[in-house]
Amino acid sequence: MAAEMALTVRGLTKAFGRKAVDGLELEIAPGEFYALLGPNGAGKTTSLRMIAGLMRPDAGEISVFGRDVVRAPLRAKEIMAWIPDEPLLYDRLSPLEYLEFVAGLWRVEPKVARARAEGLLDTLGLWAHRHERCEGFSRGMKQKTVLAGALIHEPRFLLLDEPLTGLDAAASRLVKALLRQQTDRGAAIILTTHILEVAERLATRIGILAGGRLLAEGDLAALRAEAGLEHGSLEDVFLNLTAA
Numbered sequence: 335m336a337a338e339m340a341l342t343v344r345g346l347t348k349a350f351g352r353k354a355v356d357g358l359e360l361e362i363a364p365g366e367f368y369a370l371l372g373p374n375g376a377g378k379t380t381s382l383r384m385i386a387g388l389m390r391p392d393a394g395e396i397s398v399f400g401r402d403v404v405r406a407p408l409r410a411k412e413i414m415a416w417i418p419d420e421p422l423l424y425d426r427l428s429p430l431e432y433l434e435f436v437a438g439l440w441r442v443e444p445k446v447a448r449a450r451a452e453g454l455l456d457t458l459g460l461w462a463h464r465h466e467r468c469e470g471f472s473r474g475m476k477q478k479t480v481l482a483g484a485l486i487h488e489p490r491f492l493l494l495d496e497p498l499t500g501l502d503a504a505a506s507r508l509v510k511a512l513l514r515q516q517t518d519r520g521a522a523i524i525l526t527t528h529i530l531e532v533a534e535r536l537a538t539r540i541g542i543l544a545g546g547r548l549l550a551e552g553d554l555a556a557l558r559a560e561a562g563l564e565h566g567s568l569e570d571v572f573l574n575l576t577a578a
Contacts, residue, residue, distance in 0.1 A: 338400055340364045340491055340522030346384060346394035348546075354380045356546035358394070362539075364490075367517050368524045369533035372543035373576050378526040379419075381543070382493050385524070386416040398491050412440075415484035419496035421476040425469035429460050429479045432468065433486050440487035447486065454482035458508055473500035481509060485516070492516060494525035498532060510536060534568045544576045 343360035347353065355377040362368045372378050383389040385396055387407035396403035401410040424432060430451060437447030455461045458478040463471070468479060477500050484492065492513075498506050513536065517523055527533055533540055534554060541551035550560040558566055561574040 338364075339397070340366065340399055341385065341524065342395070342397040343381075343385065344395040346381065346396065347392045348377075348380055348384060348389070349392055353546050355384070355391075358543075358546065358548060360541065360548065362522050362524060364399075364520050364522055365517050366522050367513070367536055367538045368522070369537035369540045370524060370526050370543055371530070371533055371540060371572060372526075376543045376576075377546035378543055379495055380546075382416075382495055382524065382526060386414060386493050387411050388416065413490040415487075415489040415492045417480055417484050417492070417494045417497055419499055421473065421480040421500075423468045423476055423479060426467055428463075428465045428467055429455055429482070430464040432479060433482055436483040437486045442487055450486055450488075451482070454485060457512060458482055459505065474502060474505050477501060478505060478509065481512070485512075488521075490521050492521060492523045492525075494523065496527055497525055498527065498529060506532075530568045530572060540568070542572060542575050549575050 339361050341360065341362040343358055346355055346358040348355040358381055370378050370381065380389065384391045385403065387403045387410055391404065398410050399413055401413065403410040427435065433451035433454065434447055437451065455464050458481065460475065460478055463475065468476060471479065481497065498509060501509060513523060539551060539553060540557060542549045550557055554568055557571045558564060561571045563570055563574060
């Protein structure tokens with residue numbers, strides 16, 4: 335029997351006058367770190383929003399660990415986490431209060447939630463700020479708090495839209511290590527990023543999207559072969575495949 339996919343997308347389509355996503359086909363396995371790359375307007379964020387159940391597709395099927403995102407979105411969302419490119423917080427709450435609030439929404443037992451919250455805040459370098467209001471935080475601190483909130487219920491599938499925006503080098507390293515821990519425990523991750531170095535270092539597989547269609551996917555060696563570049567960097571491969 336074939337192993338269950340973390341994500342299966344079939345014929346995913348969405349139009350806003352023109353097609354933003356055009357028949358997207360995608361599979362991601364448990365424990366896989368998948369980077370979805372593309373130029374501005376390629377359909378990356380629209381694809382992620384549909385997969386997360388935040389936008390209804392015009393056509394297509396989406397399944398996350400066997401749960402139908404289109405027909406049963408609430409059931410699918412129970413095992414997912416979505417992190418947008420703009421961190422959204424309740425600014426009047428402290429990080430600890432925010433995490434306990436989010437854990438309550440997911441019905442995480444209070445003692446478990448407290449332990450997870452403390453561990454996440456410590457790992458992300460926010461422990462010293464745990465009682466401060468988020469309204470005074472930098473963008474990077476807000477981004478780390480949002481990430482902690484996304485992980486509080488230990489989701490099996492994470493969708494990250496430009497997760498390293500606003501983070502300095504030290505914070506980026508912390509976040510990347512934490513994301514690696516998630517895939518090590520069997521969670522799957524799909525992320526978009528304009529930082530090609532991040533995709534090259536973190537992703538086990540990379541997809542290149544343009545015009546709402548997947549042009550190529552695979553590891554760097556496979557993408558080089560697709561682009562006809564024997565020794566090209568990911569940047570070289572990306573520019574070659576997306577040239578129009």
